[in-house]
Amino acid sequence: MNNPGWGASAEGGGLPPQPRCVRHPDRPTLLSCTRCGRPFCTECLQPASVGHQCVDCVAQGHRSVPTARTVAGAPVRTDRPTPIVTYVLLALNVLVFAITAMQSGSVLNNERSSQLFVDWGLYPPYIVYGGEYVRLLGSGFLHFGLMHLAVNMFALWIIGRDTEIVLGRLRYLGVYLVSILGGSTAVMFLQTEALTAGASGAVFGLLGAQTVILLRLRRSPTPVLVVIALNVFISLTIPGISLAGHLGGLAAGAAATAAFLYGPQLLGAGRDRDRIVRTGWVAFGVVTAVTLALVTLSVLQPSV
Structure with missing residues (x-):
């Protein structure tokens, strides 16, 4: 019994040839994709909710699924995102402090004999009469x-991480820098003879950002407002703290965040996700332009 009815003799006996894998033509297969119906080998098929799908259909399905986004329009990359920008800002502040400490030879009085502190400290006359605009942002570090x-x-570590996750990295960085600029602008107007420095303006800006975020999410901002009120009280009662810088940063940070969260609605962006994202950046650009205009006005103030 040399021929039981299958094998090579059966194939030559008029049976139709087996289909070949689309991606591997040398491999016969009886399997097919449940979505497109094309034949594929086991290597090219992946389990799906119903049956198996080929790698091409799986990739197409992934592209058709809309990207999850936060309330600010930032893409949600993972379930546990890493606030990279916050960590970088922390490192930059510590690095700048280390440089000033080494230059001055003191950790407690690092502002003395530090060339970097001399070059970046926010002293309005040097900006008005010397054009040293780097102080407007450099002083924030x-x-x-x-x-x-x-x-x-510590405040940046506590506040910044959650704010970055909601806003997204670029928006968060933009709010942070505009907050520094807003604090510096307030100092230029209200403390024209004071030497100020610190990330407090940016931290207050993030507090303003969190307030706007909570309002947008329809949650009570009371806890953040209490923290802001407590810090304002401390600024009023302890000598040497720049209340103007804090309030300027608070206002700039809140305005910049509101541009992202409320700007698209006010500018009629509709429900198109891409248009909402673009319009949010346009609104943020308007806030930044207004801040820069106020900076210019503060510089021109003595001559007006």
């Missing part, structure tokens, strides 16, 4: 002593 640094970095 300087700190008077280790305690000043520790308080601000």
Whole structure:
């Protein structure tokens, strides 16, 4: 019994040839994709909710699924996102402090004999008459002593991580920098003879950002407002703290965040996700332009 009815003799006996895998033509297969119906081998098929799908259909399905986004329009990359920008900002502040401490030879009085502190400290006359505009942002990375640094970095670590996750990395960085600029602008108007520095303006800006975020999510902002009120009280009662810088940063951070969260609605972006994202950046650009205009006005103020 040499021929039981299958094998090579059966194939030559008029049976139709087996289909070949679309991606591997040398492989016969009896399997097919439940979505497109084309034949594929086991290597090219992946389990699906119903049956198996080929790698091409799986990839197409992934592209058709809309990207999950936060209330600010930032893409949600993972279930446990890493606030990279916050960690980088923490590192930059610590690095700048280390440089000033090495230059001055002191951790407690690092502002003395530090060339970087001399070049970046926010002293309005140097900006008005010397055009040293780097001080407007550079001062936001300087700190008077280790305690000043520790308080601000702790606040940034607590507040910044959640804010970054909601806003997304680029929006968060934009709000942070505009908050520094807003704090510097307020100092230019209200403390024209004071030397100020610190990330406090940016931290207050993030507090303003969190307030706007909570309002957008229809949650009570009371806890954040209590923290803001407590810090304003401390700024009023302890000498040497720049209340103007804090309030300027608070206003700029809140306005910049509102541009992202409420700007698209006010500018009629509709429900198109891409248009909402673009319009949010346009609104943020308007807030930034207004802040820069106020900076210019503060510089021109003595001559007006």
